Amino acid sequence: xxxxxxxxxxxxxxxxxxxxxxxxxxxxxxxxxxxxxxxxxxxxxxxxxxxxxxxxxxxxxxxxxxxxxxxxxxxxxxxxxxxxxxxxxxxxxxxxxxxxxxxxxxxxxxxxxxxxxxxxxxxxxxxxxxxxxxxxxxxxxxxxxxxxxxxxxxxxxxxxxxxxxxxxxxxxxxxxxxxxxxxxxxxxxxxxxxxxxxxxxxxxxxxxxxxxxxxxxxxxxxxxxxxxxxxxxxxxxxxxxxxxxxxxxxxxxxxxxxxxxxxxxxxxxxxxxxxxxxxxxxxxxxxxxxxxxxxxxxxxxxxxxxxxxxxxxxxxxxxxxxxxxxxxxxxxxxxxxxxxxxxxxxxxxxxxxxxxxxxxxxxxxxxxxxxxxxxxxxxxxxxxxxxxxxxxxxxxxxxxxxxxxxxxxxxxxxxxxxxxxxxxxxxxxxxxxxxxxxxxxxxxxxxxxxxxxxxxxxxxxxxxxxxxxxxxxxxxxxxxxxxxxxxxxxxxxxxxxxxxxxxxxxxx
Amino acid sequence: xxxxxxxxxxxxxxxxxxxxxxxxxxxxxxxxxxxxxxxxxxxxxxxxxxxxxxxxxxxxxxxxxxxxxxxxxxxxxxxxxxxxxxxxxxxxxxxxxxxxxxxxxxxxxxxxxxxxxxxxxxxxxxxxxxxxxxxxxxxxxxxxxxxxxxxxxxxxxxxxxxxxxxxxxxxxxxxxxxxxxxxxxxxxxxxxxxxxxxxxxxxxxxxxxxxxxxxxxxxxxxxxxxxxxxxxxxxxxxxxxxxxxxxxxxxxxxxxxxxxxxxxxxxxxxxxxxxxxxxxxxxxxxxxxxxxxxxxxxxxxxxxxxxxxxxxxxxxxxxxxxxxxxxxxxxxxxxxxxxxxxxxxxxxxxxxxxxxxxxxxxxxxxxxxxxxxxxxxxxxxxxxxxxxxxxxxxxxxxxxxxxxxxx
Numbered sequence: 001x002x003x004x005x006x007x008x009x010x011x012x013x014x015x016x017x018x019x020x021x022x023x024x025x026x027x028x029x030x031x032x033x034x035x036x037x038x039x040x041x042x043x044x045x046x047x048x049x050x051x052x053x054x055x056x057x058x059x060x061x062x063x064x065x066x067x068x069x070x071x072x073x074x075x076x077x078x079x080x081x082x083x084x085x086x087x088x089x090x091x092x093x094x095x096x097x098x099x100x101x102x103x104x105x106x107x108x109x110x111x112x113x114x115x116x117x118x119x120x121x122x123x124x125x126x127x128x129x130x131x132x133x134x135x136x137x138x139x140x141x142x143x144x145x146x147x148x149x150x151x152x153x154x155x156x157x158x159x160x161x162x163x164x165x166x167x168x169x170x171x172x173x174x175x176x177x178x179x180x181x182x183x184x185x186x187x188x189x190x191x192x193x194x195x196x197x198x199x200x201x202x203x204x205x206x207x208x209x210x211x212x213x214x215x216x217x218x219x220x221x222x223x224x225x226x227x228x229x230x231x232x233x234x235x236x237x238x239x240x241x242x243x244x245x246x247x248x249x250x251x252x253x254x255x256x257x258x259x260x261x262x263x264x265x266x267x268x269x270x271x272x273x274x275x276x277x278x279x280x281x282x283x284x285x286x287x288x289x290x291x292x293x294x295x296x297x298x299x300x301x302x303x304x305x306x307x308x309x310x311x312x313x314x315x316x317x318x319x320x321x322x323x324x325x326x327x328x329x330x331x332x333x334x335x336x337x338x339x340x341x342x343x344x345x346x347x348x349x350x351x352x353x354x355x356x357x358x359x360x361x362x363x364x365x366x367x368x369x370x371x372x373x374x375x376x377x378x379x380x381x382x383x384x385x386x387x388x389x390x391x392x393x394x395x396x397x398x399x400x401x402x403x404x405x406x407x408x409x410x411x412x413x414x415x416x417x418x419x420x421x422x423x424x425x426x427x428x429x430x431x432x433x434x435x436x437x438x439x440x441x442x443x444x445x446x447x448x449x450x451x452x453x454x455x456x457x458x459x460x461x462x463x464x465x466x467x468x469x470x471x472x473x474x475x476x477x478x479x480x481x482x483x484x485x486x487x488x489x490x491x492x493x494x495x496x497x498x499x500x501x502x503x504x505x506x507x508x
Numbered sequence: 509x510x511x512x513x514x515x516x517x518x519x520x521x522x523x524x525x526x527x528x529x530x531x532x533x534x535x536x537x538x539x540x541x542x543x544x545x546x547x548x549x550x551x552x553x554x555x556x557x558x559x560x561x562x563x564x565x566x567x568x569x570x571x572x573x574x575x576x577x578x579x580x581x582x583x584x585x586x587x588x589x590x591x592x593x594x595x596x597x598x599x600x601x602x603x604x605x606x607x608x609x610x611x612x613x614x615x616x617x618x619x620x621x622x623x624x625x626x627x628x629x630x631x632x633x634x635x636x637x638x639x640x641x642x643x644x645x646x647x648x649x650x651x652x653x654x655x656x657x658x659x660x661x662x663x664x665x666x667x668x669x670x671x672x673x674x675x676x677x678x679x680x681x682x683x684x685x686x687x688x689x690x691x692x693x694x695x696x697x698x699x700x701x702x703x704x705x706x707x708x709x710x711x712x713x714x715x716x717x718x719x720x721x722x723x724x725x726x727x728x729x730x731x732x733x734x735x736x737x738x739x740x741x742x743x744x745x746x747x748x749x750x751x752x753x754x755x756x757x758x759x760x761x762x763x764x765x766x767x768x769x770x771x772x773x774x775x776x777x778x779x780x781x782x783x784x785x786x787x788x789x790x791x792x793x794x795x796x797x798x799x800x801x802x803x804x805x806x807x808x809x810x811x812x813x814x815x816x817x818x819x820x821x822x823x824x825x826x827x828x829x830x831x832x833x834x835x836x837x838x839x840x841x842x843x844x845x846x847x848x849x850x851x852x853x854x855x856x857x858x859x860x861x862x863x864x865x866x867x868x869x870x871x872x873x874x875x876x877x878x879x880x881x882x883x884x885x886x887x888x889x890x891x892x893x894x895x896x897x898x899x900x901x902x903x904x905x906x907x908x909x910x911x912x913x914x915x
Contacts, residue, residue: 017609019636022553022775024684024864025532026635027607045565058563
């Protein structure tokens with residue numbers, strides 16, 4: 001199992017008590033430097049919050065596999081009844097993860113400020129998969145899955161004192177931070193929206209970091225970043241996982257420097273992406289200053305509707321947005337196919353991105369929650385299960401719609417409202433989750449797309465798509481212009497895809 | 509140190525033996541319980557979880573014998589006694605000493621916490637400061653001492669105590685780091701070294717002045733000190749002599765010990781025979797005696813620069829007795845003059861020098877007793893675990909509990 005050899009040093013139940021130098025009968029209750037890499041001259045002492053009877057011990061000595069508080073599960077050794085707090089629990093990912101973790105035996109708590117519901121409403125849109133008010137969602141989780149989710153309506157930034165009280169009350173062993181505005185177009189509407197996104201994301205994360213420092217410093221944070229932080233380097237430089245690998249070298253004027261371990265360059269593509277980059281640095285610094293531990297999850301573009309839990313009952317479904325602000329590309333393509341709108345490629349439509357299905361994303365998150373980083377460690381994973389060009393995706397959706405559901409799906413190129421390269425090389429590295437955390441993608445893109453069609457073609461969802469079909473086409477331009485994009489051409493997709501595969505290395 | 513000189517003149521002074529090994533956790537546990545490690549169960553700062561190679565740091569909860577304050581009548585004030593963390597409810601006040609990690613669990617009663625915080629009380633000097641700035645470390649040492657004296661003065665006045673125990677631990681840190689400053693009059697910290705002892709002498713004078721004529725005063729150390737010439741790596745000796753090996757290519761930590769290993773050592777000089785059934789990879793059955801005899805030979809012959817390294821090799825049965833003996837080491841080594849014993853698993857050399865210039869000694873701790881009237885009969889060369897019985901014998905108020913541990 002991938003985390004069998006992790007030790008109490010990684011475990012959030014450890015209370016790091018101090019550093020002792022027994023050679024000089026000396027102690028420090030403030031300094032924690034990993035002892036395993038030195039000559040045993042000093043020792044870190046820890047106490048287990050779950051097993052106080054162990055007294056003080058060397059946290060590097062006991063593995064998860066040896067500890068009675070851990071049990072083997074499908075995603076690695078996991079703390080029994082692990083307390084996980086989900087920030088943004090009302091969202092597409094947050095709600096799905098809450099049910100997923102609860103079904104694995106975690107004690108789930110969560111907060112949300114319902115901003116997402118308001119923002120979608122502001123666009124005149126709605127989640128096409130209907131969701132209830134939180135009280136009803138919680139009741140359904142209790143009735144259908146037997147889960148008791150401890151929820152509070154809290155804004156983690158503006159109500160940070162209340163948030164701190166809640167964290168202190170729950171003492172979560174992992175905090176999953178999904179409480180961010182996930183929309184690039186929303187951040188580009190105007191100055192008010194750009195500020196709103198930065199305030200919600202950057203200041204919310206900052207408030208979370210300070211809360212963790214003060215209340216639960218041993219808790220690990222699993223924070224949602226985005227592959228979009230990296231941009232798409234036109235040189236074709238690989239997109240590493242957050243930090244340069246150990247053997248990366250910078251050469252300049254005949255001289256060389258190691259880049260190993262340094263944060264890789266960021267090239268965000270909207271003020272939303274900038275907020276994520278700022279988060280990255282805030283998390284990185286907090287780990288450095290306060291010995292917090294954090295995974296920054298650079299998630300590819302998410303898609304899909306299915307996990308065992310959200311599919312178990314209509315009342316448990318997670319939200320799904322298809323509007324120009326909050327709909328992700330595959331979700332929007334399927335909705336367009338159902339609504340009879342030609343699938344929209346921006347510009348050349350040769351943007352290449354990493355993608356991951358909802359179910360696979362839940363599995364990755366669980367594996368990360370099970371295996372916290374070491375104290376002081378800021379670690380990054382690229383959470384991606386496949387690489388596709390948007391043309392290729394459009395083709396797959398169109399083909400699935402035509403062949404399996406008898407829909408007449410067309411594809412169009414439209415003006416690109418964004419400032420981005422719409423034709424570029426792309427080599428993303430996403431090795432850590434498979435190699436270090438045992439993740440293997442379970443969801444085939446075509447299968448998930450089929451499930452989406454099945455759901456979207458139900459009477460209720462189809463009607464909700466029709467009701468809001470006018471909000472699918474983009475009207476928000478990075479330049480500030482507000483007008484609907486115009487069609488450039490209808491495509492012969494098969495020919496285009498073959499060309500793409502010749503031009504670019506596609507890491508499927 | 510004029511106040512101590514007066515006590516030397518008035519009282520009875522003895523050179524005292526510390527425990528084996530001569531480290532604070534073992535020595536103070538022996539003193540407060542009046543028993544040996546075979547009874548109280550504390551054999552070192554570190555130990556292994558039973559049946560594993562996992563390292564733990566025994567604390568007050570692991571003590572298997574009663575400290576005197578649970579048995580003597582009346583309230584006690586106990587300040588800064590090492591290895592008494594976390595504190596437990598008792599009659600009086602208990603502020604634990606090294607290693608204490610959490611202030612809230614170092615103080616009984618909890619209501620005293622605010623007062624101690626107000627007095628800037630510090631559980632211990634932050635020894636890590638010495639690695640970045642000796643000046644900062646020394647400043648911290650003084651602040652810790654002053655706060656300790658302030659707290660002691662307050663408790664002396666505000667608690668209706670029958671027994672008052674105060675331990676100064678700054679002297680130990682000072683001597684580890686700056687024994688060379690003590691020996692060298694030109695050393696930049698020489699005066700600081702002496703001044704620290706003078707300040708303690710002043711405090712001794714102050715508290716002595718507050719005592720009644722009928723009070724019994726006992727001053728003692730838990731070990732002695734001397735110059736440190738060499739750190740000697742015991743596990744390196746075991747590796748070189750073929751007693752200890754680790755799995756090839758694995759980190760040299762105990763959990764990776766090779767199953768053919770016959771012995772290993774824990775700090776400072778505790779040697780354990782790698783017995784089958786006691787350790788997960790143990791291999792030694794009936795040949796333990798032979799192995800110990802071989803080890804005695806190896807260590808007795810050990811020399812560095814022509815000097816004998818090991819003063820004594822003790823077998824457990826020679827120094828320990830009681831129900832906890834089975835949890836202790838099989839052999840305990842005591843270093844010869846100037847040789848400080850270490851048990852680093854990853855050691856690559858036999859002898860090395862670090863930043864410390866002073867080391868504990870086993871045979872020259874001190875005991876000073878000012879009887880509360882009349883003559884006293886002290887052993888010629890007492891051992892630290894006898895201090896409690898000496899007090900019980902000399903203090904009429906404790907007549908009822910006298911000698912309990914040797915009954």
